[in-house]
Amino acid sequence: MHEEIIHTDSTSKEKQNYVMLELGSTPAYGWPAFKQVVKRTVNGELFVGLWITLKEMGKTLFKGGKHTTMYPFEKMPISPRYRAIHNMLRLLESGHYRCIGCGLCEKICISNCIAMETRYDENQRKEVSEYTINFGRCIYCGYCAEVCPELAIVHGGRYETASEQRASFSLFDDMLTPIDMLKQQQEFAGFGSVTPNADAAIKKTPLAY
């Protein structure tokens, strides 16, 4: 049971709706107070708490109900939209890297951390001779992946970016799909795409109370 009190404050112009719960009065002294103390003392609420923790312990021990992910050994799946260390993709047919050296990503990069050099190769095609991303500065905004006309630079799922040297991640060859992994190369689902298990993850909002 609760009553609704429309409370108007002189300082604020809006009406505020407070819901006051009917908690009963607290006896301050005398026989009623003593009765309340006794009632609360012999009430088994504390044992309910004990029972719950014991049940949880049983579940953890015997029913595999533990929530720990043994992190370095096992990882939680992350969304395909997650923006971590970049991947440079290859063309599926020829295996050549997709980047055409247009320089758009370098231009758009908000923190100015992509550095690239290009030159013409013997067939007068543009070739990327240097390509590094300074991950100390990258804010993983995703603009580079957004702007790339060839879908060459995308975000990957490598989020463990602690290392002794920046060069551990930032070289072109490190980001490039290894040639023997070409079959497994995955496109970046891109911004706004839904996770594969989105349907399963949806829960109904309880509307009826």
Next chain:
Amino acid sequence: MDALVIGTIIKVVLVLLVVSALAGFGTYIERKVLAFMQRRLGPAHVGPFGLLQIAADGIKLFTKEDIIPQNANKFIFSLAPVITAATAFIALSAVPLFPTFVIPESLPLIGGAIVPSIIADVNIGILFVLGMMAAGLYGPLLAGMAQANKWGILGSARTAVQFLSYEVVTGLSVLAPIMVVGSLSLIDFNNAQTGGVGSWLIWQQPIAFILFLIAGFAETNRTPFDLLEHEAEIISGYVTEYSGLRWGMFFIGEYANMFTISLIAAIVFCGGYGDLGFIPGWLALLLKVTFFFFLMLWVRASWPHIRPDQLMWLCWKVLMPLAVINIVITGIVVMI
């Protein structure tokens, strides 16, 4: 030398080693039990089932830098942890642990020594143990006041208030069983309850038992009453400035006290080391102590802290009157 003297020395060393090791093992068990109750794993990586975590912690404590704050009273600052650890172990000297046994004659030097079940069988055993645990209050009290830190001062103020108040409840609650048994010796308590589970004093004195448990939690600074070093309120209370081995001594003292309280509860109220059906006495005692130790961890996982004013309210307005009423009723019943 007398066989009993050598035996007693062996026993002292044994108790020191076993209880220190148990204190370490207690931290491991505590972490594991708390973890399971919170659906976690607890220590799992160092050694099998994380068991070597104890060793890792020990090495960490030993190798940590020993810091004494600039304005601290150096002498008292270094004395306080020793008081806590020493009183905790001295209290254990009057508690029976393991059955008496004779070391075989074939061993050189110590052969034939009689290792007693109790180091010092004083006839006021329980009084001595409770008195020693009460003296242990000087550890936190002096530690908090010597370290020139306001959190420490708050911690020691709470120590004084909490330990002194609950000392009253502990004393009064064991008074009723003492009246029933008519002795202060823990051995007599054990002998009075040899008639199986039905003869345990817990059935005659349920209120005293519950009061003793509550007060025991308060005196060992366990969860519903761990206001002395309540992290959320006063950082670490009296141990705020302690590090390394000195902190470790407080820790060992606290865990030794937990064992002492569990032991007393088991001996005074739950039949002591008498045989329990087919279970031999020493194992029965171990099981009981384990249960009480587990109870402390269990309660820690389940219940929230209480406020200092609630602590005082509970002690002086609920527990103490109950204890006094219990004594009066026991007295009348004993007289009749």
